[in-house]
């Protein structure tokens with residue numbers, strides 16, 4: 223690529239304050255939330271409108287330059303990394319709420335809008351936007367769309383795809399198209415459905431039409447303190463088994479509690495083996511009626527203490543601890559590698575036991591903090607890359623966990639996506655025909671393979687290795703052993 227010529231042309235589209243080529247500035251974009259992978263873009267562009275995005279994409283298309291969209295860079299699968307170099311299109315400047323239609327419960331936002339800003343804008347009128355990734359104070363709604371993000375509220379309200387009705391998208395040739403709309407069942411193919419969760423490989427979302435909801439009349443959050451992981455896991459299964467649908471059920475183990483208490487002092491008992499946060503919301507009478515049965519299930523599973531947050535401040539503090547848990551890991555470890563897999567909820571006890579055994583085997587501590595209600599695990603494998611071989615051990619252990627989850631009837635990823643991290647794991651769940659069908663769909667959107675290359679599909683499908691090889695090696699090792 224003739225970097226200087228291209229940069230000049232891009233400046234003509236977005237202005238000189240929207241193009242970065244200086245290595246110091248580019249370094250900000252060389253990784254996302256999963257810092258084990260790094261790849262530098264050649265140029266970063268920061269457009270302010272769909273037309274500017276389209277202009278930049280047209281240059282990439284004409285010049286055959288690879289390009290990738292980036293929201294807030296909180297992704298945890300290396301999705302926003304420019305593994306082939308090229309142009310990174312940062313969407314943070316497109317961060318406005320464009321329209322709120324309270325009567326029809328819709329909002330239209332730009333993709334760079336930080337998730338929680340939408341709820342902040344809606345709250346004074348008694349509305350909110352439901353998808354609530356723990357990263358919601360930083361991540362963008364465009365990134366949530368790409369990853370089909372979930373969050374604590376997923377068990378009752380679903381993931382991002384359940385709240386996105388329409389999109390404006392810049393396709394990889396620079397055309398601006400509209401999918402879906404404000405109505406629930408739009409005509410034709412469900413292109414919104416196929417786009418949500420496509421991990422930034424089909425196009426760049428430049429507007430998002432979302433469903434907004436009334437803030438529930440009442441909400442109660444309970445904290446259950448357990449002496450064993452098994453009791454906490456059984457409690458989760460039994461609550462759901464009884465037909466109770468909590469808005470959230472989150473679990474944290476002792477390592478997570480230690481980190482959180484050092485970080486934000488949320489009030490979790492330091493000697494607890496596991497803590498469950500269970501939240502119920504809805505009409506006041508319904509919420510009141512659910513608290514008792516949940517406490518009974520906790521008691522039947524030997525809860526040491528169960529506490530209902532007495533006021534909004536205590537409730538928010540309990541949640542602050544959970545939502546700050548990843549960030550708080552710095553209190554107990556210099557680095558961590560977060561795994562994101564899913565298991566059927568009933569498999570929680572055996573999988574938690576296995577993670578404990580693997581922790582012993584590899585000599586690495588694990589902090590578990592996760593969306594227990596939908597079986598979405600997040601073992602954070604604690605390591606220190608300054609210690610020879612420790613990162614590789616963490617990757618190998620992560621690969622064992624993923625493989626075990628799949629074998630137990632679960633899935634490779636719950637919400638963080640495949641991205642770069644898990645592309646070589648795809649054959650664990652999909653055969654060649656499945657993968658070929660997916661590749662054909664990718665080709666419909668991006669026949670030249672310029673948009674976010676090197677993601678989702680195993681490296682072998684590109685005819686070779688690109689980017690960091692750690693995962694490949696870790697997986698090969700684990701598979702060879704099997």
Ligand SMILES: Cc1cc2nc3c(=O)[nH]c(=O)nc-3n(C[C@H](O)[C@H](O)[C@H](O)COP(=O)(O)OP(=O)(O)OC[C@H]3O[C@@H](n4cnc5c(N)ncnc54)[C@H](O)[C@@H]3O)c2cc1C
Nearest residue numbers: 293294295296297301356362364365368371372422427637
């Ligand atoms: C502390 C922490 C907690 C987290 N908790 C959760 C959680 O509870 N639930 C959850 O689901 N995730 C969670 N995540 C992961 C992450 O926050 C989500 O995946 C989030 O949706 C990423 O948004 P982002 O704006 O940071 O996207 P980025 O990391 O910038 O990008 C992610 C992917 O989206 C693509 N992309 C970004 N914007 C667009 C666009 N406009 N159009 C098309 N593609 C685009 C990128 O190309 C990339 O492939 C957490 C991360 C951290 C660091």
